[in-house]
Amino acid sequence: MRRVDSVPRPDWRARLDEVGFSFYDMESEGGRPYWNESAAYAFRLEEIERIEAATKELFDRCMDAVEHIVRKRRYAEFGIPTPFHDLVGESWDEDDPTVYGRFDLAYDGDRAIKLLEFNADTPTSLVETAAAQWQWLAESRGEGADQFNSLHEQLIEQWQHIRTSRWGLPDGARLHLASLHDSGDGELIVEDFDTVAYMAETAEAAGFDTKLVFVEDIKWQTDEARFVDADGEPIRHIFKLYPWEWMVTEQFGGFLLRSREATRWVEPAWKLLLSNKQLLVVLWELFPDHPNLLPAFATAEPFRRRPYVSKPRLGREGANVTVFDGSGFPIAENGGGYGDEGFIYQARARFAPIRGKTAIVGSWIVGETPAGIDLRETSGPITGDLAEFVPHFIEDSP
Structure with missing residues (x-):
C-alpha cells in the first residue's frame, strides 16, 4: 500500500453531486474538505486479496462471538437493559437479516491486518465508498482501472434476497428508511440523509417501494399497537440509520418489545452485540x-x-479515545460525550508507514460477503470526525 499524488478533477464537486454525495466540503483537518482526491491509495492485488480474506474471517468469528454471548446470556457486559435481553436473543435465534457493516482495520503495509472495531449497526461513509470513489476511479484512472468495490451491486442483491427469501414480499413492497433529522439545532444532518437516500436507491433497484422518513416523526399508535410514520402509514419493514443502543433507552423503547411481529428492523436487534466495543474483549x-x-x-x-x-x-x-505509551502515559486523546457506559482497553496497532498520515482501512461486508474498502486518514494517531476520505485503486505492481 502506498499513498500517491493525484490531480483533482476540475469539476469534482459537481460530479460528486451527481451521485448523491453532497457533504464533500464537510470540514476536516486544517479546514480542508472531507473528500480529498489530490491523493489516492494504491494497493497490489495480493494485498486486496488478503484484506478480503481477513474481512470474511473476522465476520465469521464475530458470528461465533454472538452465538456465544446469546447462549451464555452475557448481555449485561454490553450494557443492554434487562428487559431487552430476550429481544436480542430472539432476534439472533430467528436469524433476523442484516444488510451491511464496516470493519475498521489497521494494516501495516506488510502482512498484519488487525481489527480495530466493527461498525455493525449504523456505519456511514457508504455513499462515498460505493458511488463517489467508483466514479473517481473511472474518470481519473482511465479505462481498465480497478478498485475493490462491489458495494452497489451487492447491496441490491442483498436487499432482493431479504425482500424475497427472508421476508417473502412481492415486488413493490413498502420499505421505510429513517435517519435523524437534526441534533437539536434544526439543521439537517446531511451525511445521514445522503446515506439513507443512497440506501433507498439500492433498495428500489431490488424491488422495494421506498419511503424516506425522519426518526423524530415515527409515532406509536396505541390502539393498533404499531409504529406509524408522520402520515399515519404503518411501518412494517424499516431500515434505520439510528443506533439500537439509543432506541432501547428512549421513551419509545418499551414499544419495541410489543411490536416485534408488527415491525421488522434493519439492522436487527442482535447487532447490539456487534456495535459495542465489548465485542473486542x-x-x-x-x-x-x-x-x-x-x-x-x-x-x-x-x-x-x-x-x-x-x-x-x-x-x-x-x-x-486515549492512546497510552508503554509507561501508561497518555500521548494522544480525543474529547467527546461518551464514556459513561465504560471503556475497553486494546493493544495499540501498527499502521503502514505513510509519512505524516495514519490511514485506516474501512472494509465493508454485505450480508456475509466482503464488498469493498475505503480509506480515511488523519495526521495523528486517532481517526476522528476530522478524518479525510481518500479514494483507492488497485495496481499491478509497486
Whole structure:
C-alpha cells in the first residue's frame, strides 16, 4: 500500500453531486474538505486479496462471538437493559437479516491486518465508498482501472434476497428508511440523509417501494399497537440509520418489545452485540492470539509496559479515545460525550508507514460477503470526525 499524488478533477464537486454525495466540503483537518482526491491509495492485488480474506474471517468469528454471548446470556457486559435481553436473543435465534457493516482495520503495509472495531449497526461513509470513489476511479484512472468495490451491486442483491427469501414480499413492497433529522439545532444532518437516500436507491433497484422518513416523526399508535410514520402509514419493514443502543433507552423503547411481529428492523436487534466495543474483549477471550485480532481486555492491567488504547464501549468517530505509551502515559486523546457506559482497553496497532498520515482501512461486508474498502486518514494517531476520505485503486505492481 502506498499513498500517491493525484490531480483533482476540475469539476469534482459537481460530479460528486451527481451521485448523491453532497457533504464533500464537510470540514476536516486544517479546514480542508472531507473528500480529498489530490491523493489516492494504491494497493497490489495480493494485498486486496488478503484484506478480503481477513474481512470474511473476522465476520465469521464475530458470528461465533454472538452465538456465544446469546447462549451464555452475557448481555449485561454490553450494557443492554434487562428487559431487552430476550429481544436480542430472539432476534439472533430467528436469524433476523442484516444488510451491511464496516470493519475498521489497521494494516501495516506488510502482512498484519488487525481489527480495530466493527461498525455493525449504523456505519456511514457508504455513499462515498460505493458511488463517489467508483466514479473517481473511472474518470481519473482511465479505462481498465480497478478498485475493490462491489458495494452497489451487492447491496441490491442483498436487499432482493431479504425482500424475497427472508421476508417473502412481492415486488413493490413498502420499505421505510429513517435517519435523524437534526441534533437539536434544526439543521439537517446531511451525511445521514445522503446515506439513507443512497440506501433507498439500492433498495428500489431490488424491488422495494421506498419511503424516506425522519426518526423524530415515527409515532406509536396505541390502539393498533404499531409504529406509524408522520402520515399515519404503518411501518412494517424499516431500515434505520439510528443506533439500537439509543432506541432501547428512549421513551419509545418499551414499544419495541410489543411490536416485534408488527415491525421488522434493519439492522436487527442482535447487532447490539456487534456495535459495542465489548465485542473486542469477547473476541480476544474466545480466539486468543488470532492473527487478525488485537489483545483487548476490560481493564488496562494486562498492558503494563505495553502501548495501548482506551475506547468507550459505545463511542463514535474516535470520541473519548486515549492512546497510552508503554509507561501508561497518555500521548494522544480525543474529547467527546461518551464514556459513561465504560471503556475497553486494546493493544495499540501498527499502521503502514505513510509519512505524516495514519490511514485506516474501512472494509465493508454485505450480508456475509466482503464488498469493498475505503480509506480515511488523519495526521495523528486517532481517526476522528476530522478524518479525510481518500479514494483507492488497485495496481499491478509497486
